[in-house]
Amino acid sequence: xxxxxxxxxxxxxxxxxxxxxxxxxxxxxxxxxxxxxxxxxxxxxxxxxxxxxxxxxxxxxxxxxxxxxxxxxxxxxxxxxxxxxxxxxxxxxxxxxxxxxxxxxxxxxxxxxxxxxxxxxxxxxxxxxxxxxxxxxxxxxxxxxxxxxxxxxxxxxxxxxxxxxxxxxxxxxxxxxxxxxxxxxxxxxxxxxxxxxxxxxxxxxxxxxxxxxxxxxxxxxxxxxxxxxxxxxxxxxxxxxxxxxxxxxxxxxxxxxxxxxxxxxxxxxxxx
Numbered sequence: 001x002x003x004x005x006x007x008x009x010x011x012x013x014x015x016x017x018x019x020x021x022x023x024x025x026x027x028x029x030x031x032x033x034x035x036x037x038x039x040x041x042x043x044x045x046x047x048x049x050x051x052x053x054x055x056x057x058x059x060x061x062x063x064x065x066x067x068x069x070x071x072x073x074x075x076x077x078x079x080x081x082x083x084x085x086x087x088x089x090x091x092x093x094x095x096x097x098x099x100x101x102x103x104x105x106x107x108x109x110x111x112x113x114x115x116x117x118x119x120x121x122x123x124x125x126x127x128x129x130x131x132x133x134x135x136x137x138x139x140x141x142x143x144x145x146x147x148x149x150x151x152x153x154x155x156x157x158x159x160x161x162x163x164x165x166x167x168x169x170x171x172x173x174x175x176x177x178x179x180x181x182x183x184x185x186x187x188x189x190x191x192x193x194x195x196x197x198x199x200x201x202x203x204x205x206x207x208x209x210x211x212x213x214x215x216x217x218x219x220x221x222x223x224x225x226x227x228x229x230x231x232x233x234x235x236x237x238x239x240x241x242x243x244x245x246x247x248x249x250x251x252x253x254x255x256x257x258x259x260x261x262x263x264x265x266x267x268x269x270x271x272x
Contacts, residue, residue: 004062004063004064004065005062005063005065005173005175006063007059007063010058010059010062010063012171013049013168013171013173014049014051014164014167014168014171015049015050015051015052015055015058015168016055016058016059018051018164018167019053019055021161021164022051022052022053022161022164023053025157025160025161026053026157028153028156029130029153031222031223031226031236032142032149032219032222033132033136033138033139033142033218033222034130034131034132034139034142035111035131035132035133036052036053036054036057036111036114036129036130036131036132037052037053037128037129037130037131037157038050038051038052038054038058038128038129039051039052039126039128039154039157039158039161039165040072040126040127040128040129041124041125041126041127041165041169042073042074042075042076042124042125042127043075043076043123043124043172044075044076044077044123044124045174046075046174046175047172047173047174047175048073048172048173048175049168049169049171049172049173050168051161051164051165051168052129054109054111056109057105057109057111060104060108060109061101062173064104066100066101066104067175068175069100069101070101072116072127073175075125076120076123076124076125079118079120079125080118080120081118081119081120082117082118083115083116083117083118083147084115084116084118085114085115085140085143086102086113086114086115086116086131087113102114105131106134110133110134111131111133112131112132112133112134112136113131113132113133113134113136113137113139113140114129114130114131114132115129115130115131115140115143115150116128116129116130117130117150117151117154128150128154130143130150138213138215138218141214141215141218142215142218142219145214145215146215146216146219212254212255213251213254216237216247217247217250217251217254219237220233220237220244220247220248220251221251221267223236223237224248224263224264224267225264225267225268230244230245230248231244248260248263251263251267255267
């Protein structure tokens, strides 16, 4: 088993020394109900770096050696550009121990309902993790219906965090676990996608049953509960004020609210 990384070694990494800067960059995601973001690069030599807003989780992940069992810690040649819902990835993986990582994230850090996006560059694999809290299963709708929004945020993060990324690249961790993970069956690699129709249909049915609002309405609802006007919401989501007002009217009808005050009370019970 690989030797775990101690906390003293971690505290000098950019993901910890620049934690507040990373949290600030992630503010646009928080408004959409995405509370956890991690940007990762892994290299063929087994090294990697991570930048994320949940430094408490990153410390736990490394210091407890969870990386030794993750389906996302293989070396770059084993991946292709793709995306995976965490629930789907685990259900299709022979690496059952990965579910322990998700259980720990959910039960100990309230990190749940996640998606990972993979992108392969010339000399490294880029992995981006988005997640919410356990009480927000509807975020899956956002992932599946607004993938461009996630990709745009990732481009924004890489541009704004370019100095941090360069610094982190100079302080990569060598995990020494890739050889063990690479030896696992090819089946574990084939599941890294979000294109299985039955699984996606199931995820959407569960989310829809718990939340009648569309993904766009959920985005607008989050802003409404924070006191944004229709014009301000339009600026944030690149929509016209009239479009925002139309979505708001539709939400009133779905939630049986006679006026905006009743709508806000209904929304606050879910999005506060």
